Every structure is written in structure tokens, then in C-alpha cells.
Amino acid sequence: MKASRLYAYGAVDQFKYEDVPTPVAGPGEVLVKIEASGLNPVDLYVRQGYLAKNIPLEFPAIIGLDAAGTVAAVGAGVEGLVVGDRVVAKLPIGSRGAHAEFAVTTPDRLAHLANTVSFVAGATIGLAGLTARQAVDVLNVKAGERVLVGAALGAVGRAAVQYLKELGAVPVALVRSESLAEAQTLTGETVAIGAGTPKSFHKALGMAGGPVAGAAIDMLADGGTLAAVAGVPEGANADGRVTIVNVLAEDRGPMLQEIADAAARGELTIPVAHTLKLSQLGEAQTLLTGGRVGGKIILVP
Numbered sequence: 001m002k003a004s005r006l007y008a009y010g011a012v013d014q015f016k017y018e019d020v021p022t023p024v025a026g027p028g029e030v031l032v033k034i035e036a037s038g039l040n041p042v043d044l045y046v047r048q049g050y051l052a053k054n055i056p057l058e059f060p061a062i063i064g065l066d067a068a069g070t071v072a073a074v075g076a077g078v079e080g081l082v083v084g085d086r087v088v089a090k091l092p093i094g095s096r097g098a099h100a101e102f103a104v105t106t107p108d109r110l111a112h113l114a115n116t117v118s119f120v121a122g123a124t125i126g127l128a129g130l131t132a133r134q135a136v137d138v139l140n141v142k143a144g145e146r147v148l149v150g151a152a153l154g155a156v157g158r159a160a161v162q163y164l165k166e167l168g169a170v171p172v173a174l175v176r177s178e179s180l181a182e183a184q185t186l187t188g189e190t191v192a193i194g195a196g197t198p199k200s201f202h203k204a205l206g207m208a209g210g211p212v213a214g215a216a217i218d219m220l221a222d223g224g225t226l227a228a229v230a231g232v233p234e235g236a237n238a239d240g241r242v243t244i245v246n247v248l249a250e251d252r253g254p255m256l257q258e259i260a261d262a263a264a265r266g267e268l269t270i271p272v273a274h275t276l277k278l279s280q281l282g283e284a285q286t287l288l289t290g291g292r293v294g295g296k297i298i299l300v301p
């Protein structure tokens with residue numbers, strides 16, 4: 001098969017597009033033929049080696065966490081998946097990732113993908129959906145509650161808005177002032193970063209760090225809670241006025257299926273800004289590094 005492999009921590013010139021042996025599904029494993037793979041911000045840190053201490057890569061490494069495709073083979077003992085099934089995959093950080101024509105994984109990292117959802121769309125939802133749902137769950141949100149969503153137009157932010165609506169809650173988008181009109185199409189109520197009423201929410205989601213998380217904290221009432229998936233500015237909650245819960249997404253099979261089902265119902269859509277070839281992983285990561293991408297970057301074989 002073809003894969004874009006990383007040969008060492010460092011710059012994007014460490015990626016090489018090449019022929020590698022197609023992996024084989026062992027007992028309890030599934031071989032997926034990947035039709036689309038998605039990039040995430042964390043991929044940049046993986047490439048640069050910032051996660052090397054906790055999750056060292058084995059070089060040459062195939063990185064990438066999100067994929068969609070079809071089941072190509074199932075190992076002994078696998079139930080509920082057969083060859084030809086359309087699936088979305090959320091792979092772990094490591095060396096057997098998504099930026100290849102095939103990947104081997106376990107069934108708990110797969111969910112069935114409806115015929116009505118394209119592979120490209122399927123490759124946008126895994127990590128973003130899991131992160132969003134786990135952050136919202138921290139807040140124990142009830143129907144009718146208003147929840148501030150920092151960076152609502154990002155991938156994780158959009159997935160959070162969808163899940164909050166599914167729960168019957170009321171998402172309020174906290175975005176750049178120039179993005180208010182776009183956010184209005186997603187949520188009924190929007191607030192520009194820096195222009196919100198202080199202490200006006202009890203629950204908030206920090207779906208980006210820096211000024212987004214800082215503004216969300218300012219808008220939380222005393223005793224309120226921020227579920228943060230990215231960093232919070234130093235000193236932003238120096239007096240401990242609010243509770244900050246840092247969320248690190250875990251792989252959960254049933255939850256991944258709920259996310260794929262939301263996509264099948266047409267409720268969860270994450271825009272795709274660029275679709276590039278699998279051979280262009282370096283260019284794709286360079287685009288992501290620049291920021292302000294406006295949607296997902298997807299690779300196709």
C-alpha cells in the first residue's frame with residue numbers, strides 16, 4: 001500500500017510518501033481500506049515531538065487519527081463488522097495511524113457510517129465529536145440550559161453545538177467579531193470575543209485556548225464551570241473564581257457510533273476547507289500550521 005510516513009520528529013520534510021507492506025488484521029482486529037483521512041491540530045505536536053515523552057513514535061511512523069473507509073478484512077473473533085462495511089475510524093496517537101491506504105485497528109475504534117455520509121465527511125467527525133461530547137458531559141447539561149461555546153465554528157466547537165442541541169440545551173457561540181454572521185447560522189445567539197457580559201453564564205466550553213478560553217472564563221459567574229479542551233491563559237482564573245476541568249478525549253466505541261449517527265441524521269456537519277492527496281501530507285500540515293483554515297483538511301488516496 002501507499003502511505004505518508006514520518007521518518008523523525010521535526011519539520012514536514014520528514015514525511016515520505018512511499019510503498020509499505022499492507023498491514024494484516026490479527027485476532028480481534030479489523031483491516032480498514034481508508035478512503036479519506038483527516039488532520040487535527042494535535043498532529044502538528046505529534047510530528048514535532050512534543051508528545052514523544054508520553055507517546056513515543058516508532059519510526060517510520062504513520063500518524064493521523066481520523067479516517068473513513070470500508071472494512072477490508074476481519075480477524076478471528078471480531079463480531080458486528082463484515083468485509084465491505086462502511087466505517088468511521090478514530091485511531092489512537094501512535095505509529096499505526098490514518099494517513100495510509102489501509103490501517104489495522106480494533107472494533108472499539110470503529111463505527112458504522114451510513115451510505116448517505118461521504119467518506120470525506122466521515123473523516124471529519126471522529127476526534128472532534130468525541131472531544132466535544134466528553135467536554136459537554138463534564139458540564140452535566142440539562143435541557144433548556146444556556147451553554148457558552150468558545151470557538152463554536154471550529155471542528156470541536158461545531159460538534160459541541162450539535163450535541164448540545166441534541167440534549168435540548170441552548171448553545172451560545174463565542175467567536176471572533178468577524179465570524180458572528182457565520183456563527184448565527186449555527187446557533188441562535190452569538191457573542192463576540194471580548195464583548196460578552198461578564199459573569200452571565202454558569203457553564204462554558206473552551207473549544208480553543210488563549211483568548212477564547214480567557215473570554216469564556218470572564219463570562220462565567222462565580223462558581224461556574226469551564227470544560228477546556230485546549231490551554232487556558234496563565235492567570236486567567238488566578239482567584240479560583242470558576243472551576244476549570246481539562247478534558248482529554250478518550251476513544252469510546254458506542255460514543256463514536258452516536259457521532260456517526262448524528263452525521264447520518266444530517267445534524268453534524270463539519271466543513272472541509274481543503275481536500276488534498278495522501279501524498280501531500282507535508283503541504284496539508286503546513287496549511288494547518290498557518291491557522292485560520294476555515295474547516296477540516298482531508299487527504300484522499
Ligand SMILES: NC(=O)c1ccc[n+]([C@@H]2O[C@H](COP(=O)([O-])OP(=O)(O)OC[C@H]3O[C@@H](n4cnc5c(N)ncnc54)[C@H](OP(=O)(O)O)[C@@H]3O)[C@@H](O)[C@H]2O)c1
Nearest residue numbers: 041042131151153154155156207208229230247248249292
Ligand atoms: N483535549 C483534547 O482531547 C482535544 C481533542 C481535539 C482537539 N483539541 C484542541 O481543541 C482545539 C480545537 O480543535 P479543532 O479541531 O476544533 O480546531 P479547529 O477546527 O482549527 O478550530 C479552532 C477554532 O478556534 C478558533 N480560534 C483559534 N484561535 C482563536 C483566537 N485567538 N480567537 C478566536 N478564535 C480562535 C478558530 O477560529 P479561526 O479559524 O477564526 O482562527 C476555529 O474556529 C485545538 O486547540 C486542539 O488542539 C483538544
